[in-house]
Amino acid sequence: MFLKDIAQRIVNLMMEVIDYRNINIMDCDGFILASGEPNRVSTYHKGADDVIKSGKSIEIYPGDVEKFPGAKQGVNLPINIEGKVIGVVGVYGHPDEVRMVAKLVKNSVELALEQYLISEQVNLVKDLNNQMIRKLIFNPISETEEEILCLSKVSHVDLKLRRCAVVIKLDKFSNDEVYESVNAMGEIEKLLTSNNYITNNDFFGIINHYFIIFKDIADEKRSTYIDNILHTLKDKQPFDTRIGLGNSYNDLYGYKKSFNEAVELISISKNVPLDINDFETQAKYLLHKIQTDASEPFIKKLYLSILNENNKVPEWFYKTLDSLFEHNLNLNETAEALFVHKNTLVYRLKKIEQITGLNVNNFYHSVLLYCLYSYINNIDKSN
Incomplete structure (x- = not known):
């Protein structure tokens, strides 16, 4: 029962607000779930039991306490959630003194429980959506279609x-x-x-x-x-x-x-x-798809040719390609981004051509350079 999960927290908070006058929350069987008096938890409360059976509030005056085993003087009110009585809240004291306080406590308890229910429902929907998404993107649809449709119906998607x-x-x-x-x-x-x-x-x-x-x-x-x-x-x-x-x-x-x-x-x-x-993104996406087993022998050979004595890709080599492709092979913009003179960039590109045999001014060569650049990125990520 969800009431049991948060009853004591509600009691503790509400008692601070009403100057620590004792509050009890009882379940649908008339047993105390939470109380400002811990020794009374799990004990029977006749007043609460009568509230559950009648659906109406019961006020217990000092002279009537003996008629209600397990109870003390006070006001006991039904907790209504979505039209159903799910429990009872009781406030200790002479009914004439705590009647209004008890109503305020009842309203506060019902509001807290409603918020809790909403939160739980939201979390449930999130869990259902996560399950549905996992099945949509990781499992064969032909095997899980019925489960997916069931999840979508429950979560209203x-x-x-x-x-x-x-x-x-x-x-x-x-x-x-x-x-x-x-x-x-x-x-x-x-x-x-x-x-x-x-x-x-x-x-x-x-x-x-x-x-x-x-x-x-x-x-x-x-x-x-x-x-x-x-x-x-x-x-x-x-x-x-x-x-x-x-x-x-x-x-x-x-x-x-x-x-x-x-x-x-x-x-x-x-x-x-x-x-x-976006067209540019589509081109990058398709070029990235080239990175397959079929392309690896060609690209790996280029990759091995650029490694230095430490078996690493020279930083200047990677940064030059990185900036070059980021700026669509525009030399002026690339040089500016690298904070170097354009002549320095041209020198680097000639050096890249000497090492790899690829000329950036040749369209097909530039495609292979981009594949090499992507290959370097993938190697870095795997390391």
């Missing part, structure tokens, strides 16, 4: 709506920092809900270090949406976040596709949110 995956990842936390990560995700949830970034047509969950929103959003609003999220998170919380947004789909199989797209975008993005609907 229409899975036929056209949605895309918005995936937010915290870079700060390792797999061992679960507690800190969960707290940070909770803060992200508060920020997103308070700023209306999650609407009634959306559902979300927290899986590992990913905060996942399946979002019903028009194509023309996508980029603005993730830009706003990134700015809000940067302003309000201290963690480094990466955001990816997959394609929109309107079937069960689309949820996994969109999630995988968003996660892959996160792996190739830095501090900028990436939307797969």
